[in-house]
Amino acid sequence: MTVPVTRHPSTGPKTPETTRALGPVDLSVVVPVYDEAASLPELYRELCEALQPLQLRSELIFVDDGSTDGSTAILQELFTGDPRVQVIEFRRNFGKSAALAAGFRAARGRWIVTLDADLQDDPHEIPRLLEALEQADLVSGWKTPRRDPWTKRFPSWVFNWLVRLLTGVHLHDVNCGLKAYRAEVVREIPLYGELHRFIPILAHARGFRVVELPVAHRPRRYGRSKYGPTRFARGLFDLLTVLFLIQYSPRPLHLFGWFGLAALGIGTTINAYLSVQWFLGHPIGHRPLLTLGVLLMTIGAQFFLTGLLAELITHSAPRQDYSIRQHWRHDDDG
Numbered sequence: 001m002t003v004p005v006t007r008h009p010s011t012g013p014k015t016p017e018t019t020r021a022l023g024p025v026d027l028s029v030v031v032p033v034y035d036e037a038a039s040l041p042e043l044y045r046e047l048c049e050a051l052q053p054l055q056l057r058s059e060l061i062f063v064d065d066g067s068t069d070g071s072t073a074i075l076q077e078l079f080t081g082d083p084r085v086q087v088i089e090f091r092r093n094f095g096k097s098a099a100l101a102a103g104f105r106a107a108r109g110r111w112i113v114t115l116d117a118d119l120q121d122d123p124h125e126i127p128r129l130l131e132a133l134e135q136a137d138l139v140s141g142w143k144t145p146r147r148d149p150w151t152k153r154f155p156s157w158v159f160n161w162l163v164r165l166l167t168g169v170h171l172h173d174v175n176c177g178l179k180a181y182r183a184e185v186v187r188e189i190p191l192y193g194e195l196h197r198f199i200p201i202l203a204h205a206r207g208f209r210v211v212e213l214p215v216a217h218r219p220r221r222y223g224r225s226k227y228g229p230t231r232f233a234r235g236l237f238d239l240l241t242v243l244f245l246i247q248y249s250p251r252p253l254h255l256f257g258w259f260g261l262a263a264l265g266i267g268t269t270i271n272a273y274l275s276v277q278w279f280l281g282h283p284i285g286h287r288p289l290l291t292l293g294v295l296l297m298t299i300g301a302q303f304f305l306t307g308l309l310a311e312l313i314t315h316s317a318p319r320q321d322y323s324i325r326q327h328w329r330h331d332d333d334g
Contacts, residue, residue, distance in 0.1 A: 024057060024108075025057050025058065025059050025107075025108040025109040025110075026056040026057045026058065026109055026110055026111065027051070027054070027056045027057070027058040027059070027109045027110070027111050027112075027113065027130070028058070028059050028061060028103075028107035028108060028109030028111070028112045028113070029047060029051070029058065029059070029060050029061065029112075029113045029114075029115070029126070030061045030063065030100060030103030030104065030107060030112060030113070030114045031043070031060070031061065031062050031063070031103075031114070031115060031116070031117050032063050032065055032096050032099035032100060032103070032114075032116070032117065033062050033063060033064050033065060033067060033071050033075065033099075033117045034064075034065040034066065034067055034071075034093060034096075034099075034117075035067045035068060035069040035071060036067070036069075036071055036117040036118055036222070037067070037069045037070040037071045037074055038222035039117060039118055039119045039221070039222045040062075040071060040074045040075065040078070040117065041074065042119060043117055043119055043123070044060075044078055046119075046122075046123040046124065047060060047123045049123070049124070050123040050124045050125075050126045050127065051126070053127075054126075054127060054130070057109075058084060058109070059084050059085075059086060059107070059108065059109065060078075060082070060084050060085045060086070061085075061086045061087075061088065061103045061106055061107060062075050062078070062085065062086070062087050062088070062117075063088045063090070063099040063100070063102050063103045064087060064088065064089045064090060065090050065093050065094060065095070065096070065098070065099045066090050066091070066092040066093030066094065072087075072089060075087045075089075076328070079328045079330075083330040085328075085330075086106060086327070086328060086329045086330075087326075087327070087328040088102050088103065088106060088324055088326075088327050088328075089324065089325045089326045089327070089328075090102075090322055090323065090324060090325065091323045091324070091325045092323075094322040094323075095193075095194065096194075096196050097191045097192055097193060097194055097195050097196040098191070098192070098322035099322075100114060100191055100196050101191040101192070101322065102322055102324065104186040104187075104191070106327070106329070107183070107186070109183065110182070110183055111130060111133060111180060111181070111182060111183065112180070112181045112182075112183060112186055113126050113129060113130070113178075113179070113180045113181075114177060114178070114179050114180075114181075115177055115178045116177035116178075118220055118222070119218060119220075119221055119222065120143075120147065120177075120217060120218050120219070120220055121141070121176075121177050121178040121215070121217070121218075122178075122215065122216040122217075122218060124216075125141070125178060125215045125216060126180075128213065128215070129141070129178070129179070129180035129213060129215075130180060132180070132211060132213050133180045133181075133182065135209075135211070136209040136210065136211040137181070137182045137184070137185050137203065137208035137209045137210070138179065138180070138181050138182070138185050138199070138200055138203045138208055138209070138210045138211070139179060139180040139181075139210075139211055139212075139213050140171055140173070140174070140176060140179050140200045140210065140211070140212050140213070141173065141176040141177075141178035141179060141212075141213060141214075141215040142171070142172045142173045142176060142212050142213065142214045142215060143173050143176050143178075143215060143217035144172070144173075144214045144215075144217070145217065146173075146217050147217050147218055147219040147220075148217075148219075148220075156173075156175070159175075159235050159236075159239075160172060160173060160174055160175075162236070162239065163198075163201065163239060166239065166243060167201050167204075167242070167243070167246070169200065169201050169204050169210065171200055171210075171212050172212060173212075174197060174198065174200055174201065175196075175197040175235075176215070178215050179199070179200075182208075185203050185208050188203075188206060189202050189203060189206075190202075193238060193241070194235070194238045195238060195241070195242065197235060197238060198238065198239070198242045201242055201246070202242065202246070205246040256303045256304065256306045256307030256310065257303070257304060257307050259300075259303045260299075260300045260301070260302070260303030260304040260306075260307065261300065262300070263296045263297070263299045263300035263303060264296070264297055264300025264301065264304075265300075266296050267292075267293045267294070267295070267296030267297035267298075267299075267300060268293075268297060270289055270290075270292060270293030270296065271290070271293040271294070271297065274287065274289060274290055274293060
């Protein structure tokens, strides 16, 4: 799919800090945005404060996930005033996974940091994340103490416990928005649906070094949470998806094949037994066992065909579950 890209020249003033974005980039900060107009100016200010002492060439990539509250206009103003800023505007709301995927695709830095736009993640934790990244490929934040109501904390605790139990990856807060990555990690992790919750799990399954770092968490000051009561159920479905991706994504026939082999083997045994009975002169046309044997053989064949189709889909072209209206990005020559 061809993505329409709009490139605008820089019109804002170039301070010593902002010109670090021009040329090669060391650090990309990716921020998904969905109806966070009230928090964006303060978030930008805090990001500038956190990045200024690092002496790194950095870029700020804001992905507007279909905002309708004026966030887009604020992001355009930030773009105009700072050549480090990129703005990716979606045509509608596609979800956080799509926003992160688009941001990762646009990122040019050797290191990538993600955080939410609601100011609950503290941008001043970025230096600590980068320091921890020296000994790892992915650093996942652990919000502690967590400043959310119990109606969010308890389901999150249950969910994280299930993730640890089923995947063997012992993280306290797998879905924390504050994370740091080496660029090669995000280039290899497929993101669609709601898989952003499980990036550390998917990275660990590929052999990347994943560590967890306690980070500050702040209560929400503006707007409202975008997550409703269906979040927990969606997370469980996504957990099943991740378990399948980890164990059988490269070879889905191995999963469906076992069921197919079992059904086909039992069905063949039943029909072989009935064939012997028929040769011995016993009628079998009225026996329910004949129907069961034929049914099991049919189901077994269908499992094998499903596995083969899954193999074809697995090796098909990568998917893109979002559509970009515009992409504001400054030219490298300023």
